Amino acid sequence: MMTIEDNNVVSFNYEVKDAKTGEVVDSNVGQAPLSFITGKQQIIPGLENQMKGMSAGENADILVPAAEAYGEYNPEAVQTMPREQFAGIDLQEGMTLYGQSEDGQTVQVTVKSFDENEVVIDFNHPLAGKDLLFSVTVSEVREPTVNESLSGQVEQPGQESGGCGTGCGCH
Known part of the structure; x- marks a missing residue:
């Protein structure tokens, strides 16, 4: 039976909880497994490293x-910006906005707070600073196909590659 090593295609289901609060922050249980190629930084490093040596059918x-997940919380990533930069947006505390960085x-x-003049936004990943508890079930471990080795992406019929599809940012 094959165990997870570098350059394997691994498919797995997971549930992720905030280790401190026990709150479920993401899950693909009951859906198609997430597939990735090991050694390509496609999922968070701490999870991939600890999955090495597991085989199909293991939990x-x-x-x-x-x-080793989304990094420590960086207080310097919180910025105050003029309200007019958010014209036309119905602002709410805790809402997520998407923008473009200087490198595209x-x-x-995340909107932390706002008033008539200013908006305080947080560039940290919503899970930054949180220890995460993953419950994983490995469904498949295999060698990549030639195309997968060349592209670095898992071929999944009818499914977009990259990511969990839930916005958790696993890759």
């Missing part, structure tokens, strides 16, 4: 510290 509860990458920000 595990894996605790991933914040530093899509960035996700």
Whole structure:
């Protein structure tokens, strides 16, 4: 039976909880498994490292510290911006907005607070600073096809590659 090593295609189902509160923050249980190629930084490093050596049919509860998940919370990533930059947006505390960074990458920000003049936004990932508890079930471990090795992406019929489809940012 094949165990997870570098350059394998791994398919798994997961449920992720905030380790401190026990709140479920993401899950694909009951849906198609998430597939990725090991060693390509497609899922958070702490989870991938601890899945090595598992094989199909195995379950595990894996605790991933914040530093190996979405990073520590960075207070400097909180910024105050003029309200007019948010014209036309019905602002609500805690809402998620998407923008573009200077290098053209899509960035996700959370509205922390606002008043008539200013909006305080947080560039930290919503799960930054949180230790995460993953309950995983590995459904498949296999060698990549030639195309998968070349592209670095898992071929999934009828499914877009990359990500969990839930906005959790697993990759």
